[in-house]
Amino acid sequence: MPERQGLRIGFDVGGTKISICVLDASGNYVFKTESPTPRDDYAGFLEVASSLLKQAHAAVPEASHASIGLGIPGEIDVVSNTVKNANSTCLIGHDLEADLARVFGQPVRIANDAQCLISSEVHDGAAKGATVAFGVILGTGVGGGVAINGEAWRGNNRLAGEWGHNAFPDRDGGHTGSPCYCGRDNCIETVLSGPALVAAYADATAGENAQLHEIEKMVADGDPVAREVLTEYIDNLGKALATVVGVLDPEVIVLGGGVSSIHAIYRELPERIAAHMFHSSPASPRFATSIVKSRWGPDSGVRGAARLWPLPR
């Protein structure tokens, strides 16, 4: 049963919809709804957010003073305090924190969707209890987030974990990626996003289109081309995550986003990370990090956003 104490409000802003939830202290939904994301209309976006908050307050009057966190597919620039790198481009260049604080009449905390994922998963998900955890979204884009001692760690530049736009690390010096929407070339995202995996299959078959679940099914049925494409993808994911292990060496890596539904990844990825990370005995690499699927899936965004503030006392 949901409680009416320790309430926190979370928003998740996606390309197609904006979700809101009121979570109780135990992580139960007291209220949850969503609305379509207005296209290319910042004023319209603020109106929808305000209307969703009014609905939440009307449904749960006890939440009228609850904290508000917001997950966005982008970052807040540390210098200008405006949104950057967002897929929902109408947010770019705006001081979203200040504008929402004005509209809502209270302060808000904003983090990117991967930081919300790991914030949710360390609270009551697949990384619960981990001292250091890394969350990865392998979806339309690629993002990452860090949690330390049970809380999302955003970092001095608010970029902690955001390695999707670092250069894809290739020891052989090959050029694996393609031009990225961020204006650069060879970003990790262009190699490891869901669309990149779909495109790799289309390339390998001279233009056959298959969605992620179809590629997974073909692998299970023994299709050699799909197998080769997935093997290369998992190896590339191992290369990119070996750099994370070399810096952070987390206890748990949580995967979210569309690609995280492919089961073979959990079997095969540990060995591929081990193959690319530093260790003293290359013949028998030992890899001690758990790689797990997000417990809350698409709900991680809204649940993690609610957890950007501490529990009220």
Ligand SMILES: [Zn+2]
């Ligand atoms: Zn990029």
